[in-house]
Amino acid sequence: MTPTPSSQPSTTLTILGRGAWGTALANLARINNTPVQTWSYRSGDPLEPVVSNAKVILSAISMKGVAELATRLKTLPLESDVIFVTATKGLDPATKRTPSQIWQTTFPNHPVAVLSGPNLSKEIDLGLPAATVIASEDLAAAETVQELFSSDTFRVYTNTDPLGTELGGTLKNVMAIAVGVCDGLKLGTNARSALVTRALPEVMRIGTLLGGQAETFYGLSGLGDMLATCTSPLSRNYQVGYGLAQGKALDDILEELGSTAEGVNTTYVLIDRVYDEGISAPIAWQVYRLLKGKITPQEAVAALMERELKPEYCDLP
Numbered sequence: 001m002t003p004t005p006s007s008q009p010s011t012t013l014t015i016l017g018r019g020a021w022g023t024a025l026a027n028l029a030r031i032n033n034t035p036v037q038t039w040s041y042r043s044g045d046p047l048e049p050v051v052s053n054a055k056v057i058l059s060a061i062s063m064k065g066v067a068e069l070a071t072r073l074k075t076l077p078l079e080s081d082v083i084f085v086t087a088t089k090g091l092d093p094a095t096k097r098t099p100s101q102i103w104q105t106t107f108p109n110h111p112v113a114v115l116s117g118p119n120l121s122k123e124i125d126l127g128l129p130a131a132t133v134i135a136s137e138d139l140a141a142a143e144t145v146q147e148l149f150s151s152d153t154f155r156v157y158t159n160t161d162p163l164g165t166e167l168g169g170t171l172k173n174v175m176a177i178a179v180g181v182c183d184g185l186k187l188g189t190n191a192r193s194a195l196v197t198r199a200l201p202e203v204m205r206i207g208t209l210l211g212g213q214a215e216t217f218y219g220l221s222g223l224g225d226m227l228a229t230c231t232s233p234l235s236r237n238y239q240v241g242y243g244l245a246q247g248k249a250l251d252d253i254l255e256e257l258g259s260t261a262e263g264v265n266t267t268y269v270l271i272d273r274v275y276d277e278g279i280s281a282p283i284a285w286q287v288y289r290l291l292k293g294k295i296t297p298q299e300a301v302a303a304l305m306e307r308e309l310k311p312e313y314c315d316l317p
């Protein structure tokens with residue numbers, strides 16, 4: 001399929017992060033003839049020249065750098081109406097906040113949008129069609145960003161629930177580790193289907209208690225991203241679970257990956273929040289115990305199968 005631009009937007013876009021996702025997003029914007037500047041902290045390039053004239057600043061860096069980067073940007077001269085977009089899927093270990101909460105707290109007078117969906121960057125790099133969500137409480141800001149990325153290979157929907165959109169993309173990484181374990185143990189299609197299906201109410205239960213709207217989790221950024229990540233060996237989080245099922249050490253798996261698998265850190269932060277707030281999260285708990293080396297993959301499966309019997313629909317939000 002040959003990508004063709006859908007329009008000629010002139011808004012200046014700066015993408016922070018030249019990893020797998022930042023690079024794919026920059027290419028998607030260029031397909032649409034959107035002028036793009038990129039920056040990477042690893043390059044040591046100065047930040048100010050690429051952000052001072054930007055109308056939209058999109059962060060596609062790993063969770064571990066978000067708080068520091070937002071604080072750094074706060075010290076720089078920026079356009080008074082610049083829109084911040086976050087494409088990071090994680091939770092901050094220090095504050096347990098999502099990336100959009102960090103950006104919004106740091107820049108309370110600016111619109112903040114979340115970009116999230118079933119978007120495996122390797123497929124996007126191949127020019128395969130995909131869809132995503134741009135969510136913001138400021139619908140006009142979401143529509144501005146929608147225009148920057150939309151093309152006939154990338155269909156962008158807007159949504160006004162940034163937190164739900166972001167939490168769907170973040171929490172599914174934990175579930176993808178669980179499904180990777182399931183597949184690594186060769187437990188079969190029935191088991192995988194049961195796990196992915198039970199993962200959705202778990203994500204919804206946690207996600208709504210943390211502030212997302214229930215219906216968002218049935219959309220592209222929720223169920224859509226869960227299906228992509230839990231069924232594709234391209235997913236790094238799935239690969240973490242798959243490796244654990246093969247008896248590999250977590251550190252070795254992460255080193256072999258050589259790029260970000262946010263689900264590991266997300267699990268640790270999530271379990272803290274789940275524990276503090278008394279939320280039922282059986283799959284996430286088993287992933288946590290497995291990542292911490294407290295149980296074997298087989299014991300994690302047994303723990304899920306032996307839980308108290310109950311009706312199917314007793315715990316939806």
Ligand SMILES: NC(=O)c1ccc[n+]([C@@H]2O[C@H](COP(=O)([O-])OP(=O)(O)OC[C@H]3O[C@@H](n4cnc5c(N)ncnc54)[C@H](O)[C@@H]3O)[C@@H](O)[C@H]2O)c1
Binds near residue numbers: 040061069262
């Ligand atoms: N790759 C994908 O398919 C994909 C799709 C959607 C969302 N995401 C999310 O995007 C984020 C980045 O993923 P990726 O695949 O590009 O990972 P990556 O490992 O390829 O790149 C990580 C990026 O973060 C930057 N970074 C790391 N630590 C930093 C720090 N302390 N300060 C500033 N920058 C720092 C790196 O320089 C690099 O640009 C993750 O949260 C991931 O979940 C990835």
Ligand SMILES: O=P(O)(O)OC[C@H](O)CO
Binds near residue numbers: 117225229262
């Ligand atoms: O490779 P993963 O597991 O980080 O997944 C990438 C994206 O989040 C899929 O939408």
